[in-house]
Amino acid sequence: MKINHVHHVAIICTDYAVSKDFYVNKLGFEVIHEFYRAERDSYKLDLAVGDHIQIELFSFPSPPERPTRPEAAGLRHLAFSVEDIAEAVKHLNSHGIGTEEIRIDPFTNRRFTFFQDPDGLPLELYEDDVEKTGHNS
Known part of the structure; x- marks a missing residue:
């Protein structure tokens, strides 16, 4: 098996509008695709980061919080x-x-x-x- 590079990183956010503004308008990532999946009440936003990687930004209703520091697995x-x-x-x-x-x-x-x-x-x-x-x- 030969892995060429990281294709994407998936991030789940709690407030889609706030996170979309952060990644698009503040960090400057380019929108590739944006989907709303009604059956999951979820957005999926594909963002280009340079020429080699993308971020998939997901929203889900009430996702659990991320483990806190220090150094969670x-x-x-x-x-x-x-x-x-x-x-x-x-x-x-x-x-x-x-x-x-x-x-x-x-x-x-x-x-x-x-x-x-x-x-x-x-x-x-x-x-x-x-x-x-x-x-x-």
Whole structure:
């Protein structure tokens, strides 16, 4: 078996309108498809993240809360590559999205920070050197 890349990440939100605004208007992801499934009272929004991955944003009536920190088992966080972390943080802050202090990864010497989506999902911005990696995520 050969796995080529991550195809998508699925996220369940509690308030579809708020989360759609966050991911589309504040983070700038492009809408690919949007569906309403009446039989499930559920939206499914497919979002493009760069050229290689997409996010499936789902809404369901009364989903259970995400386990809290510290370090619950399961997906720890979702990280997005950016070219200029200071500019990305400035953009988030201008939209009222708080970020943690920018830190440096002791293993890669790359700068990173964390923020949260409207449901508290931990998201990371990771400054990537596009010239060295050969791709722009």
